[in-house]
Amino acid sequence: MSGDNVNHASNSKGISLPMTRVKMIMKSSPDVSSINQEALLITTKATELFVQYLALSSFNNGSGKDNKTLLYSDLANTVEGTETFQFLTDILPKKIFARDYLKLIEENPIEEADN
Amino acid sequence: MEEDRSTTDASQLTLGISGEYMSGGYVLQSQDVSVPNDPCFPRNNACDEDDGEESLNDHDDGGMKENFREQDIYLPIANVARIMKNGIPQTGKIAKDAKECVQECVSEFISFITSEASERCHQEKRKTINGEDILFAMSTLGFDMYLEPLKLYLQKFREAMKGEKGIPGVSVGEGLGEELTDDSFTNQLPAGIITADGQQQNVMVYTTSYQQIPGVQQIQFS
Numbered sequence: 522m523s524g525d526n527v528n529h530a531s532n533s534k535g536i537s538l539p540m541t542r543v544k545m546i547m548k549s550s551p552d553v554s555s556i557n558q559e560a561l562l563i564t565t566k567a568t569e570l571f572v573q574y575l576a577l578s579s580f581n582n583g584s585g586k587d588n589k590t591l592l593y594s595d596l597a598n599t600v601e602g603t604e605t606f607q608f609l610t611d612i613l614p615k616k617i618f619a620r621d622y623l624k625l626i627e628e629n630p631i632e633e634a635d636n
Numbered sequence: 637m638e639e640d641r642s643t644t645d646a647s648q649l650t651l652g653i654s655g656e657y658m659s660g661g662y663v664l665q666s667q668d669v670s671v672p673n674d675p676c677f678p679r680n681n682a683c684d685e686d687d688g689e690e691s692l693n694d695h696d697d698g699g700m701k702e703n704f705r706e707q708d709i710y711l712p713i714a715n716v717a718r719i720m721k722n723g724i725p726q727t728g729k730i731a732k733d734a735k736e737c738v739q740e741c742v743s744e745f746i747s748f749i750t751s752e753a754s755e756r757c758h759q760e761k762r763k764t765i766n767g768e769d770i771l772f773a774m775s776t777l778g779f780d781m782y783l784e785p786l787k788l789y790l791q792k793f794r795e796a797m798k799g800e801k802g803i804p805g806v807s808v809g810e811g812l813g814e815e816l817t818d819d820s821f822t823n824q825l826p827a828g829i830i831t832a833d834g835q836q837q838n839v840m841v842y843t844t845s846y847q848q849i850p851g852v853q854q855i856q857f858s
Contacts, residue, residue: 538715546709546743547750547765552758556750559767559790564749566789567774570782571745572716572738573723579734580724591724593733596741605778608748609741 540565578603710739749773 543565547556579595582602597615600606617625717735724730752773753765767790774782 537718538711542709542711543746546711546746549709550747550750550754553750553754553765555764557764557766559793560753560765560770562793563767563770563786563790564746567749567770567779567782567786568711568742568746569719570785571779572719572742574781575738575741576720576723576730580728589727590729590731591720591734592731593737596734596737608777609744612740612744613737 536562536565536569538565538568543568575599575606710743713739716742748777749779752777 540561544556544561547553547561547564575596576591579599580591582599583591583595593616597613600609600613601615713735716739717730720730720735720738721728749770750765750773753769756772757763757765757769771783771786774780774786
């Protein structure tokens with residue numbers, strides 16, 4: 522591959538996500554016909570920023586005994602408590618152990634609709 | 637590592653009986669949290685490096701898109717995990733289910749931004765989503781804190797590209813896609829990009845050599 526200058530330019534900014542895959546995800550949205558190169562670039566970079574932001578927010582939110590590990594529950598809590606992350610609530614439900622859930626049902630005997 | 641956990645098992649647990657009567661919405665968690673490794677969605681990029689990635693890239697988007705639902709396409713977990721690690725203090729660790737979860741969030745994020753940008757695009761009767769649409773979408777959706785760094789990044793990228801003006805066969809290199817191989821892209825400048833109505837759009841051309849030659853952009857078909 523030629524173009525060392527460009528390599529340095531883009532590597533020093535450091536995109537470490539595969540843009541082809543990002544493009545694929547973008548195109549899977551309905552009614553998306555084509556995506557310009559800058560749009561793809563910005564989206565990829567934005568995704569990196571998003572990941573870092575989500576990770577750090579959740580990490581700082583960490584409540585568990587082990588403060589050094591980022592847990593799923595940290596993510597779920599952060600998403601619930603941050604307005605910008607509300608779009609993630611559906612894919613980040615809080616997890617509960619089955620036994621606790623059953624206990625909850627026992628204590629709150631509400632008829633559940635058919636799922 | 638349990639990779640052959642039956643799908644029904646885990647999917648019942650994760651898709652769950654959501655506790656609608658509770659304020660939050662819970663989902664059942666198994667003792668050992670792990671997510672089924674379904675070949676339909678290449679989560680563990682390590683295993684699917686050859687199969688998953690190449691099969692996703694070798695064909696036209698049109699063909700493969702049919703086979704993947706929006707929520708099934710993820711970015712490689714190794715990349716996602718690496719970026720997460722870069723975001724948190726060095727001593728921090730990340731639970732496996734947290735990585736997988738962020739992987740899903742990422743796809744959701746991309747789709748979220750894209751559909752917002754796409755809507756704006758349609759409103760303005762344009763067919764190609766450009767950088768401005770994305771920036772606008774981010775600002776609308778509450779990610780305005782990213783705007784400045786993104787604009788800066790874009791500016792630097794544009795300057796870098798200008799620097800390469802007139803040099804054919806310029807490739808962007810590993811930074812912009814480790815999976816770009818010669819086999820992946822056989823299409824050169826599809827005709828549809830330069831539209832008959834003279835629209836000059838800086839549309840992404842997926843070739844192995846990244847060509848940003850002004851002469852090409854100015855071709856008009858009348």
